[in-house]
Amino acid sequence: MPVGTQATVKALTPGDLRAAGVQMILGNTYHLSLRPTAERIARLGGLHRFMAWDGPILTDSGGFQVFSLADRRSVDDDGVTFRSHLDGSTHRLTPERAMEIQALLGSDVAMVLDQLVDPSLPRPEVAEAMARTHRWAERSLAARGRPDQAVFGIIQGGVDPELRRESAAFIGALPFDGIAVGGLSVGESKAEMARTLDVVADALGADPRPRYLMGVGSPVDFFTAVERGIDLFDCVLPTRVARTGQVWTDAGRLNLRNAAFLDDPSPIDPACRCEACANHSRAYLAHLFRARELLAYRLASVHNVTWTLELLRRLRASLADGSFSVLHAGVERAFARESAPAPGPDA
């Protein structure tokens, strides 16, 4: 699911999304409730009609903003009080209100309000946020408003195996339509993420419901997660990095702002069939980025979303024909720079 926080996957039209092979997108409770407001979207016929996207939409609950806007909110057992990043006004989000907003938006999948925390915090704080997430999960189920909307629960627990196991058991025991793993890709190591997904996979066992890893991921992360039973992803990376000039290819990542591409007549990825690769050169994109031309953002986003979804299509095919590990190794090799340890300030 490409991320379309504000009722748009930035720089892309619904037509672009369909051409890129997008099946489902993500929208956001927090942002849309502030602007243009959930009530207005409801009056205008719901989120699908509002943004002219007739495919499935999953809406995030605002749980991530509980984490990312830590300096302008306060959390208590009943809910979260935010100060708007737009105008500083105060807003209250409870599990019930998050469900109400998502019912108004009319998304196909609603997420429960959860509390994720920095996994490096002391264990009692991680455990407290997990316990609160569990209580909020039960309240969210009780508050679900419409039968045509699926609701997913969210497993928390940081990178502590025992807490994760406990959370997976608790959330897995509730009658959700799908199970999400939250609180990862927030600074923990790749090994910690993999280990945590192992614990969750073990705890959920043969549970047939769809499993969604929230906020992931990078090309390599998909393999790590699918190996551990994950079915569904959302991530801002393909579109965000595209807007800053980075494109993903079978040969790894390219930064189109680099001077080396100014004279490169080849397409971003010769194997890609997207609009950008079919019609334009790296040199053209490099020029557009330098000139800050708006087309740069669309073409790069079209490419990254297309390429990412094609990667996932190939990943699914590799599961069927047994070539998963070969494909995995190839992507690991191409994107090796990503997993290389970043030089520290003293290095």
Next chain:
RNA sequence: GGGUAGGUUGAGCAGGUGGUGAGCUCCGCUGACUGUAGAUCAGCCGUCUUUCGACUGUGGGGGUUCGAUUCCCUCCCUGCCCA
């Protein structure tokens, strides 16, 4: 021809009225980004050096001075005004 204001590191500017000018914004170079307060942010951006640091640099030339970006002479270049 006369007058006047200027000439600072790729560009545009600060600053500097005898003793420390490498400061800003662009441009440029590179990196980062994981449930989007992000078409954003960070580092670098005279030369040498990995760093520390060293050196050079205020249009050219000359003069005064222990010492000149600063004072004097002269030349060159640019804008504006007058003829």
